[in-house]
Amino acid sequence: MSTQRGNTQRCRPQKHKNKTAFKNNLHDTSHRTKLINTIQVSNVCVRCKEIIEWKIKYKKYKPLTQPKKCVKCDQRKVKQAYHVMCVDCGMKLGVCTKCCESKEIITTKPNDQEQLKLDNEMKNLLQSLPERKRRTFLRYMSKQNGEEGTQEKSKEEQKEDLKSKLEELKISNNDELNSDSDFDDFDLSD
Template sequence: MSCTKGNTNRTRAQKHQNKTAFKNNLHDTSKKTKILNSLEVTGVCTRCKEIIEWKIKFKKYKPLAAPRKCIGCEQKTVKYAYHVLCTSCAADKKVCAKCNKDINSIQEEIEQNGDTNEIKLKSMLKSLPERKRRTLLRIWKKQDESTSDDKLLQIEDLLSKLDNSTDDDFCGSLSSSEQSLSENEIE
Protein backbone atom coordinates (compact mmCIF):
# COMPACT_ATOMS: atom_id res chain seq x y z
CA MET A 1 0.00 0.00 0.00
CA SER A 2 1.04 3.51 -0.60
CA CYS A 3 1.71 5.83 2.29
CA THR A 4 -0.60 8.51 0.91
CA LYS A 5 -3.31 9.56 3.30
CA GLY A 6 -6.60 7.72 2.86
CA ASN A 7 -5.30 5.07 0.46
CA THR A 8 -6.69 1.87 1.94
CA ASN A 9 -7.13 -0.20 -1.21
CA ARG A 10 -4.41 -2.69 -2.07
CA THR A 11 -3.80 -3.13 -5.77
CA ARG A 12 -1.85 -6.38 -5.63
CA ALA A 13 -2.64 -9.83 -4.28
CA GLN A 14 -1.42 -11.12 -0.94
CA LYS A 15 2.33 -11.73 -1.15
CA HIS A 16 2.67 -14.74 1.16
CA GLN A 17 -0.14 -17.23 1.03
CA ASN A 18 -0.47 -20.27 3.24
CA LYS A 19 -0.11 -23.54 1.40
CA THR A 20 -1.67 -25.56 4.23
CA ALA A 21 -4.18 -24.67 6.90
CA PHE A 22 -3.00 -24.06 10.44
CA LYS A 23 -3.29 -27.09 12.73
CA ASN A 24 -3.07 -26.36 16.43
CA ASN A 25 -2.05 -29.91 17.31
CA LEU A 26 0.56 -30.45 14.58
CA HIS A 27 3.67 -30.07 16.76
CA ASP A 28 2.01 -29.89 20.17
CA THR A 29 0.43 -33.12 21.41
CA SER A 30 0.20 -32.11 25.06
CA LYS A 31 -2.76 -32.84 27.32
CA LYS A 32 -3.64 -29.14 27.43
CA THR A 33 -4.03 -28.97 23.64
CA LYS A 34 -6.16 -32.12 23.60
CA ILE A 35 -8.41 -30.72 26.31
CA LEU A 36 -8.79 -27.40 24.48
CA ASN A 37 -9.63 -29.15 21.20
CA SER A 38 -12.32 -31.20 22.93
CA LEU A 39 -13.73 -28.15 24.74
CA GLU A 40 -17.36 -27.43 23.87
CA VAL A 41 -18.36 -23.76 24.09
CA THR A 42 -21.84 -23.36 25.59
CA GLY A 43 -23.83 -20.67 27.37
CA VAL A 44 -22.78 -17.85 25.03
CA CYS A 45 -24.28 -16.12 22.01
CA THR A 46 -23.29 -17.12 18.47
CA ARG A 47 -20.86 -14.23 18.00
CA CYS A 48 -19.03 -14.93 21.26
CA LYS A 49 -19.01 -18.64 20.46
CA GLU A 50 -17.31 -17.96 17.12
CA ILE A 51 -14.74 -15.75 18.86
CA ILE A 52 -13.87 -18.38 21.45
CA GLU A 53 -13.75 -21.15 18.84
CA TRP A 54 -11.37 -19.02 16.75
CA LYS A 55 -9.12 -18.57 19.78
CA ILE A 56 -9.07 -22.34 20.33
CA LYS A 57 -8.43 -23.06 16.66
CA PHE A 58 -5.41 -20.76 16.41
CA LYS A 59 -3.91 -21.46 19.88
CA LYS A 60 -4.82 -18.06 21.30
CA TYR A 61 -7.11 -19.43 24.03
CA LYS A 62 -5.70 -18.97 27.52
CA PRO A 63 -7.57 -21.10 30.08
CA LEU A 64 -8.11 -19.84 33.61
CA ALA A 65 -5.65 -20.98 36.27
CA ALA A 66 -8.12 -20.26 39.09
CA PRO A 67 -11.86 -19.48 39.10
CA ARG A 68 -12.79 -15.82 38.56
CA LYS A 69 -15.36 -13.68 40.28
CA CYS A 70 -18.83 -13.67 38.73
CA ILE A 71 -20.36 -10.22 38.22
CA GLY A 72 -23.82 -11.63 38.98
CA CYS A 73 -23.45 -13.50 42.25
CA GLU A 74 -20.06 -12.03 43.32
CA GLN A 75 -18.68 -15.53 44.01
CA LYS A 76 -15.59 -17.14 42.48
CA THR A 77 -17.58 -19.47 40.25
CA VAL A 78 -16.53 -18.50 36.70
CA LYS A 79 -14.56 -21.48 35.46
CA TYR A 80 -14.23 -20.67 31.75
CA ALA A 81 -11.89 -18.08 30.25
CA TYR A 82 -13.35 -14.90 28.70
CA HIS A 83 -16.64 -15.35 30.62
CA VAL A 84 -17.87 -12.74 33.11
CA LEU A 85 -20.86 -14.69 34.43
CA CYS A 86 -20.98 -18.19 35.88
CA THR A 87 -23.13 -20.72 34.08
CA SER A 88 -25.89 -20.65 36.71
CA CYS A 89 -26.22 -16.83 36.65
CA ALA A 90 -26.19 -16.76 32.84
CA ALA A 91 -28.91 -19.42 32.70
CA ASP A 92 -31.04 -17.62 35.32
CA LYS A 93 -30.78 -14.23 33.61
CA LYS A 94 -30.93 -15.75 30.08
CA VAL A 95 -27.94 -13.73 28.92
CA CYS A 96 -24.63 -14.53 27.22
CA ALA A 97 -21.98 -15.47 29.77
CA LYS A 98 -19.30 -13.53 27.87
CA CYS A 99 -20.85 -10.29 26.55
CA ASN A 100 -23.75 -10.16 29.05
CA LYS A 101 -26.32 -9.38 26.32
CA ASP A 102 -29.80 -10.85 26.21
CA ILE A 103 -29.78 -13.96 24.01
CA ASN A 104 -33.29 -13.24 22.64
CA SER A 105 -32.30 -9.72 21.52
CA ILE A 106 -29.27 -11.14 19.71
CA GLN A 107 -31.47 -13.59 17.79
CA GLU A 108 -33.82 -10.72 16.89
CA GLU A 109 -30.88 -8.70 15.54
CA ILE A 110 -29.91 -11.61 13.31
CA GLU A 111 -33.49 -11.84 12.00
CA GLN A 112 -33.57 -8.08 11.36
CA ASN A 113 -30.30 -8.19 9.42
CA GLY A 114 -31.80 -10.73 7.03
CA ASP A 115 -32.81 -14.30 6.59
CA THR A 116 -30.01 -16.66 7.59
CA ASN A 117 -30.72 -18.96 4.62
CA GLU A 118 -30.23 -16.09 2.19
CA ILE A 119 -26.97 -15.15 3.91
CA LYS A 120 -25.74 -18.73 3.56
CA LEU A 121 -26.73 -18.81 -0.10
CA LYS A 122 -24.96 -15.53 -0.80
CA SER A 123 -21.80 -16.79 0.84
CA MET A 124 -21.98 -19.97 -1.26
CA LEU A 125 -22.46 -17.87 -4.38
CA LYS A 126 -19.28 -15.93 -3.62
CA SER A 127 -17.28 -19.14 -3.68
CA LEU A 128 -18.62 -20.25 -7.08
CA PRO A 129 -16.92 -19.47 -10.39
CA GLU A 130 -18.27 -16.48 -12.30
CA ARG A 131 -20.09 -18.51 -14.96
CA LYS A 132 -21.98 -20.69 -12.49
CA ARG A 133 -22.73 -17.72 -10.24
CA ARG A 134 -24.30 -15.69 -13.04
CA THR A 135 -26.36 -18.67 -14.18
CA LEU A 136 -27.69 -19.21 -10.66
CA LEU A 137 -28.45 -15.52 -10.24
CA ARG A 138 -30.38 -15.52 -13.51
CA ILE A 139 -32.43 -18.50 -12.36
CA TRP A 140 -32.89 -16.92 -8.93
CA LYS A 141 -34.33 -13.75 -10.50
CA LYS A 142 -36.77 -15.85 -12.51
CA GLN A 143 -37.95 -17.46 -9.27
CA ASP A 144 -38.75 -14.19 -7.48
CA GLU A 145 -42.47 -14.81 -7.99
CA SER A 146 -42.36 -18.20 -6.26
CA THR A 147 -42.38 -18.64 -2.48
CA SER A 148 -39.15 -18.34 -0.53
CA ASP A 149 -39.20 -21.95 0.74
CA ASP A 150 -39.58 -23.35 -2.78
CA LYS A 151 -36.87 -21.01 -4.01
CA LEU A 152 -34.39 -22.13 -1.36
CA LEU A 153 -35.02 -25.81 -2.06
CA GLN A 154 -34.67 -25.33 -5.81
CA ILE A 155 -31.45 -23.33 -5.45
CA GLU A 156 -29.96 -25.97 -3.14
CA ASP A 157 -30.87 -28.61 -5.74
CA LEU A 158 -29.20 -26.53 -8.44
CA LEU A 159 -26.08 -26.12 -6.32
CA SER A 160 -25.87 -29.86 -5.76
CA LYS A 161 -26.25 -30.42 -9.52
CA LEU A 162 -23.52 -27.87 -10.16
CA ASP A 163 -21.16 -29.58 -7.74
CA ASN A 164 -21.75 -32.99 -9.30
CA SER A 165 -21.58 -31.87 -12.94
CA THR A 166 -18.57 -30.97 -15.07
CA ASP A 167 -18.37 -27.92 -17.29
CA ASP A 168 -19.49 -29.94 -20.35
CA ASP A 169 -22.76 -31.16 -18.90
CA PHE A 170 -23.21 -27.97 -16.87
CA CYS A 171 -25.30 -26.30 -19.57
CA GLY A 172 -27.46 -29.39 -20.05
CA SER A 173 -28.31 -29.78 -16.39
CA LEU A 174 -29.22 -26.12 -16.01
CA SER A 175 -31.32 -26.01 -19.16
CA SER A 176 -33.50 -28.83 -17.76
CA SER A 177 -33.79 -26.99 -14.44
CA GLU A 178 -34.69 -23.77 -16.24
CA GLN A 179 -37.42 -25.67 -18.09
CA SER A 180 -38.81 -26.97 -14.81
CA LEU A 181 -38.81 -23.42 -13.47
CA SER A 182 -40.71 -22.15 -16.50
CA GLU A 183 -43.25 -24.96 -16.03
CA ASN A 184 -43.71 -23.84 -12.41
CA GLU A 185 -44.35 -20.28 -13.58
CA ILE A 186 -47.03 -21.49 -16.06
CA GLU A 187 -48.90 -23.35 -13.30
Protein backbone atom coordinates in the same frame (compact mmCIF):
# COMPACT_ATOMS: atom_id res chain seq x y z
CA MET B 1 1.56 2.02 -2.87
CA SER B 2 -1.21 0.92 -0.51
CA THR B 3 -0.29 3.45 2.21
CA GLN B 4 -0.46 6.33 -0.21
CA ARG B 5 -2.90 8.99 0.92
CA GLY B 6 -6.32 8.58 -0.67
CA ASN B 7 -5.43 5.26 -2.28
CA THR B 8 -8.00 2.88 -0.81
CA GLN B 9 -7.84 0.23 -3.50
CA ARG B 10 -5.07 -2.31 -3.59
CA CYS B 11 -4.11 -3.56 -7.04
CA ARG B 12 -2.09 -6.63 -6.13
CA PRO B 13 -2.81 -9.77 -4.10
CA GLN B 14 -1.31 -10.14 -0.65
CA LYS B 15 2.42 -10.76 -0.65
CA HIS B 16 2.74 -13.64 1.82
CA LYS B 17 0.27 -16.49 1.58
CA ASN B 18 0.17 -19.62 3.67
CA LYS B 19 0.41 -22.77 1.62
CA THR B 20 -1.22 -24.91 4.33
CA ALA B 21 -3.79 -24.12 7.00
CA PHE B 22 -2.67 -23.64 10.59
CA LYS B 23 -2.97 -26.72 12.80
CA ASN B 24 -2.82 -26.08 16.52
CA ASN B 25 -1.75 -29.63 17.36
CA LEU B 26 0.85 -30.12 14.62
CA HIS B 27 3.95 -29.93 16.85
CA ASP B 28 2.27 -29.87 20.26
CA THR B 29 0.63 -33.14 21.25
CA SER B 30 0.47 -32.37 24.98
CA HIS B 31 -2.46 -33.25 27.22
CA ARG B 32 -3.33 -29.57 27.63
CA THR B 33 -3.67 -29.00 23.88
CA LYS B 34 -5.87 -32.08 23.53
CA LEU B 35 -8.03 -30.83 26.40
CA ILE B 36 -8.38 -27.38 24.84
CA ASN B 37 -9.34 -28.89 21.46
CA THR B 38 -12.19 -30.87 23.06
CA ILE B 39 -13.79 -27.84 24.74
CA GLN B 40 -17.41 -27.24 23.77
CA VAL B 41 -18.34 -23.58 24.02
CA SER B 42 -21.83 -23.10 25.44
CA ASN B 43 -24.09 -20.61 27.25
CA VAL B 44 -22.83 -17.74 25.10
CA CYS B 45 -24.18 -15.75 22.14
CA VAL B 46 -23.18 -16.53 18.55
CA ARG B 47 -20.53 -13.79 18.33
CA CYS B 48 -18.85 -14.76 21.62
CA LYS B 49 -18.89 -18.41 20.57
CA GLU B 50 -17.10 -17.55 17.33
CA ILE B 51 -14.51 -15.50 19.23
CA ILE B 52 -13.72 -18.31 21.68
CA GLU B 53 -13.62 -20.92 18.89
CA TRP B 54 -11.17 -18.71 16.97
CA LYS B 55 -8.94 -18.57 20.06
CA ILE B 56 -9.04 -22.36 20.33
CA LYS B 57 -8.37 -22.85 16.60
CA TYR B 58 -5.34 -20.57 16.48
CA LYS B 59 -3.82 -21.60 19.83
CA LYS B 60 -4.59 -18.34 21.61
CA TYR B 61 -6.93 -19.88 24.22
CA LYS B 62 -5.63 -19.72 27.79
CA PRO B 63 -7.68 -21.91 30.17
CA LEU B 64 -8.32 -20.83 33.75
CA THR B 65 -6.26 -22.38 36.52
CA GLN B 66 -8.70 -21.33 39.26
CA PRO B 67 -12.37 -20.35 39.13
CA LYS B 68 -13.09 -16.63 38.65
CA LYS B 69 -15.59 -14.47 40.49
CA CYS B 70 -19.01 -14.05 38.93
CA VAL B 71 -19.95 -10.40 38.31
CA LYS B 72 -23.53 -10.99 39.51
CA CYS B 73 -23.32 -13.27 42.56
CA ASP B 74 -19.66 -12.56 43.54
CA GLN B 75 -18.94 -16.25 44.09
CA ARG B 76 -16.02 -18.11 42.54
CA LYS B 77 -18.13 -20.21 40.17
CA VAL B 78 -16.89 -19.14 36.71
CA LYS B 79 -14.92 -22.12 35.40
CA GLN B 80 -14.65 -21.25 31.70
CA ALA B 81 -12.01 -18.86 30.40
CA TYR B 82 -13.17 -15.52 28.97
CA HIS B 83 -16.55 -15.80 30.73
CA VAL B 84 -17.46 -13.21 33.37
CA MET B 85 -20.68 -14.73 34.71
CA CYS B 86 -21.45 -18.16 36.12
CA VAL B 87 -23.80 -20.46 34.23
CA ASP B 88 -26.49 -20.27 36.95
CA CYS B 89 -26.69 -16.46 36.82
CA GLY B 90 -26.57 -16.49 33.02
CA MET B 91 -29.47 -18.96 32.81
CA LYS B 92 -31.45 -17.07 35.46
CA LEU B 93 -31.06 -13.72 33.69
CA GLY B 94 -31.13 -15.13 30.15
CA VAL B 95 -27.92 -13.39 29.07
CA CYS B 96 -24.62 -14.40 27.48
CA THR B 97 -22.07 -15.40 30.13
CA LYS B 98 -19.25 -13.65 28.27
CA CYS B 99 -20.62 -10.29 27.08
CA CYS B 100 -23.62 -10.11 29.51
CA GLU B 101 -26.00 -9.08 26.71
CA SER B 102 -29.43 -10.60 26.23
CA LYS B 103 -29.01 -12.22 22.82
CA GLU B 104 -29.87 -15.67 21.55
CA ILE B 105 -27.91 -18.07 23.76
CA ILE B 106 -26.31 -21.20 22.31
CA THR B 107 -26.39 -24.25 24.55
CA THR B 108 -24.80 -27.55 23.69
CA LYS B 109 -25.82 -30.97 24.82
CA PRO B 110 -23.61 -32.44 27.55
CA ASN B 111 -20.79 -34.70 26.49
CA ASP B 112 -20.67 -38.40 27.37
CA GLN B 113 -19.02 -37.95 30.78
CA GLU B 114 -21.45 -35.24 31.86
CA GLN B 115 -24.39 -37.31 30.59
CA LEU B 116 -23.21 -40.34 32.60
CA LYS B 117 -22.86 -38.16 35.69
CA LEU B 118 -26.39 -36.77 35.26
CA ASP B 119 -27.80 -40.26 34.67
CA ASN B 120 -26.12 -41.57 37.82
CA GLU B 121 -27.50 -38.67 39.86
CA MET B 122 -31.00 -39.37 38.53
CA LYS B 123 -30.68 -43.09 39.35
CA ASN B 124 -29.52 -42.29 42.89
CA LEU B 125 -32.44 -39.92 43.38
CA LEU B 126 -34.88 -42.52 42.08
CA GLN B 127 -33.42 -45.23 44.30
CA SER B 128 -33.78 -43.02 47.34
CA LEU B 129 -37.55 -42.89 46.76
CA PRO B 130 -39.86 -45.65 47.93
CA GLU B 131 -41.33 -47.97 45.30
CA ARG B 132 -44.70 -46.23 45.15
CA LYS B 133 -43.19 -42.77 44.61
CA ARG B 134 -40.70 -44.17 42.10
CA ARG B 135 -43.46 -45.68 39.98
CA THR B 136 -45.41 -42.41 40.20
CA PHE B 137 -42.39 -40.52 38.91
CA LEU B 138 -41.76 -43.01 36.08
CA ARG B 139 -45.42 -42.75 35.01
CA TYR B 140 -45.09 -38.97 35.05
CA MET B 141 -41.92 -39.18 32.89
CA SER B 142 -43.60 -41.46 30.34
CA LYS B 143 -46.62 -39.14 30.23
CA GLN B 144 -44.29 -36.19 29.54
CA ASN B 145 -42.57 -38.11 26.75
CA GLY B 146 -45.97 -38.95 25.23
CA GLU B 147 -46.96 -35.27 25.21
CA GLU B 148 -43.66 -34.28 23.62
CA GLY B 149 -45.08 -34.55 20.10
CA THR B 150 -48.11 -32.40 20.87
CA GLN B 151 -46.42 -29.76 22.97
CA GLU B 152 -43.22 -27.92 22.03
CA LYS B 153 -41.22 -27.71 25.26
CA SER B 154 -37.51 -27.14 25.33
CA LYS B 155 -35.26 -29.74 26.92
CA GLU B 156 -34.40 -27.33 29.73
CA GLU B 157 -38.07 -26.81 30.59
CA GLN B 158 -38.62 -30.58 30.61
CA LYS B 159 -35.62 -31.12 32.89
CA GLU B 160 -36.79 -28.41 35.28
CA ASP B 161 -40.30 -29.87 35.27
CA LEU B 162 -38.98 -33.36 36.06
CA LYS B 163 -36.70 -32.01 38.80
CA SER B 164 -39.56 -30.12 40.41
CA LYS B 165 -41.78 -33.23 40.32
CA LEU B 166 -38.97 -35.31 41.83
CA GLU B 167 -38.43 -32.76 44.61
CA GLU B 168 -42.18 -32.68 45.24
CA LEU B 169 -42.20 -36.46 45.63
CA LYS B 170 -39.16 -36.33 47.90
CA ILE B 171 -40.78 -33.69 50.12
CA SER B 172 -44.02 -35.66 50.34
CA ASN B 173 -41.97 -38.76 51.19
CA ASN B 174 -40.24 -36.90 54.05
CA ASP B 175 -43.63 -35.68 55.29
CA GLU B 176 -44.93 -39.25 55.36
CA LEU B 177 -41.87 -40.40 57.31
CA ASN B 178 -42.39 -37.62 59.84
CA SER B 179 -46.13 -38.39 60.11
CA ASP B 180 -45.33 -41.95 61.26
CA SER B 181 -44.16 -40.48 64.53
CA ASP B 182 -47.70 -39.22 65.23
CA PHE B 183 -48.57 -42.61 66.66
CA ASP B 184 -46.01 -42.16 69.45
CA ASP B 185 -48.67 -40.34 71.45
CA PHE B 186 -50.47 -43.62 72.02
CA ASP B 187 -48.70 -45.52 74.71
CA LEU B 188 -49.48 -49.12 75.55
CA SER B 189 -49.01 -48.48 79.28
CA ASP B 190 -52.41 -46.64 79.50
